Amino acid sequence: MISKLDLYRIFVKVAQSESFSDAAKQLFMTQPAVSQSIMQLERELDTRLFYRSPKGATLTSEGRLLFEYIQSAMSLIHTGEQKILEFKNLTIGELKIGVGDTISRYYLLRYLEKFHINYPNIKFKIMNATTMELCSALKSGSLDIAFCNLPLEDAALEQLPCYAIEDIFVVGQQYRYLLEQSQTMDMIIQLPLIFLESKSNSRKYVEEYMASCGVSLAPAFELGSHDLLLEFAKINLGVASVIKQFSLDYLDKQLVFEVPLVKPIPSRNIGICYLRNVPLSIAATRFVEMINGDNSSSHLS
Known part of the structure; x- marks a missing residue:
């Protein structure tokens, strides 16, 4: 059976x-099929x-x-279909990404550059925020994806x-003497500690690991950026x-110099996060x- 939309397409062509x-x-x-379609439309109207x-x-x-x-409507439909094709071919569109300062600078920038070279008409909207804020933005639909320090305890x-x-x-x-032998967490906490602010997911991960070693954290300095951590250690x-x-x-x-540890902190991952089932x-x-393709290539090489 011919749909109402098809009847209108035929109507426009005849007109x-x-x-x-x-x-x-x-x-x-x-011709009989066209005539029958117009008659059907006239009956319905x-x-x-x-x-x-x-x-x-x-x-x-x-x-x-x-x-x-109907001519205006058909024109709008055609324009909509063209826009969908443009989106599919990535000739227009917007990519909304959430990321923190450190991950953006040291990891994400090269991928933004590569993607822009391949798809120059896609606009980036970058939200810079804490992991907790990025998770909230994902759930509200304000972001497509976010780059976060894993693991995250969020089933959504x-x-x-x-x-x-x-x-x-x-x-x-001045602290190079610490490099002479591997240090325990008990030894580390006797020194002035320089950490990120408590809301940082990286801070939480290290703090939880130290707690599992039986030591509690009392930083002498709490800073807002990774670069400042390095600068404070350098001086x-x-x-x-x-x-x-x-x-x-x-x-x-x-x-700066890496302090050897008796028990190194277990490695973790930066990850791409997005709403499950959406x-x-x-x-x-x-x-x-x-990014997945780049990671696969890295593993193979």
Whole structure:
């Protein structure tokens, strides 16, 4: 059975061509089928839409009124279909990403650059916030995906590990004596400790590990950024808890030094998070696929 939308498509073609036979050719239909469709539409509307004559078909007053609206509607439908194709081909669109300062600088930037080169018309909307704030934004629909320090205790979120990281302690020149032997957590807490603020997921992870070793945390300094942790350690203000993979420049230049531990802190992951059971946008799907593909290549090489 022909749908109402199809009837209107046929109606527009007949009105534009002023001929049932010409409309049939354009629609790849038979002329009787076109005639039957127009008659069906007229029955449903209880209105005559065309004057028929051997020379063709012309709109009635009611037909002209309907044509103005239907032609506009068909144009909008066509535009909508084109926009969907553009979204599918990623020639337009927006990708909303949540991320913290440190992960953005040391991990995400290269992927943003790569994605922009491949899909230059996709706009980025970046939300910089804490892990807790990013999780709330995901649940509210304000973000497509977020990059967080895992693990997260949140059953509503899908968590896709994508980059392994290690938590270490670093010191400046005046504390280099700590490098002479591996240190226990009991020894570490005797020193001025430099940590991120308590709301940080990285801080919580290390704090929970230290608690499992039977020691409690009482930092001398609580800072808002990873870079400040490194700077405070560099000028010998204490022992800083940092992520090794994001501190390589300081370590390679011997601006700070890694303190060996008797029991190293177990590694963890940075991960992509998104709402469970909610389909990702096409742009977000491509972005996640790009990162997964890069990780697969890294494992193979």
